[in-house]
Amino acid sequence: MPSTYPDSIQCDVETLWRYHRVDDELREVDVAVGLGSHDPGVPVYAAQLYHRGLFPLVVFTGANAPTTVERFPEGEAVHFRRIAMDNGVPDDAILMEPRATNTVENIHFTRDVLSAHGMKPRSVLLISRPYQQRRAREIAKRHWPEVDIVCTGAQQDLDTYVASINDPRRVVDMLVGDTQRLDLQGKSGEIAPQEIPQDVRDAFERLAQAGYTSRLIR
Incomplete structure (x- = not known):
């Protein structure tokens, strides 16, 4: 992961990245x-x-x-x-x-x-x-x-993608926001109900608690 990420969130960011692809x-x-x-x-x-x-x-x-x-x-x-x-x-x-x-x-x-x-x-x-x-x-x-x-x-791994965007925080915020939207839209009927694995939910919660919340729907 780029040095702008705390090492402590690397696994959680990778979990959301893999899930949404x-x-x-x-x-x-x-x-x-x-x-x-x-x-x-x-x-x-x-x-x-x-x-x-x-x-x-x-x-x-x-x-x-x-x-x-x-x-x-x-x-x-x-x-x-x-x-x-x-x-x-x-x-x-x-x-x-x-x-x-x-x-x-x-x-x-x-x-x-x-x-x-x-x-x-x-x-x-x-x-x-x-x-x-x-x-x-x-x-x-x-x-x-x-x-x-x-x-x-684009067929890129997470590190390559983050380097191309040149804004690591934005990528994490967007991953967290997309996870929430997928869940909410499934519950609202806008899309089919979504089965979100527990490891994805746990990664989402930890990243939100760590402050990656700018794209969350309040």
Whole structure:
């Protein structure tokens, strides 16, 4: 782990990181959806997969959140599109959805954009920050049930990912926040009820008690 982490939390951060990754087997799909976030690795990875021929079109979705407004002042989708084009994805292979402020809106508004272009995909590849995968997949399954969902994130280990973000505290805060949201959304019916293993719950509690709480819903 980077030196900015206390050694005492390393195991707990790794536990949450492993739990939230899905990393479905990749295959060709009708369209990809790059979910907005603070992570510029999402459009870079999307570009890599586009060049592998896995999809002909990618939709980048996202406005701004408190965690992204400084990094992407024009909105997540706008900046992700630029990054993807800088990595060789042609403009006509990209659509943008610039309004969504959460993952549920990412899915609903992306469906609207595709429908407005006369597209009803049967299969979709969700590309997210690596530890957003589990929650993104569950939301898509609930709110886009007619579509075959595949989910992936950049193939990096935790240390490499943290170095790429250059903000270790943010990564831990986001992991803790995503764990809480997965649990709450399962209980509210927004997604299917979630069976969260006890070791994940214990790691979440310890990290929250250690003060990694900026992304918790109060």
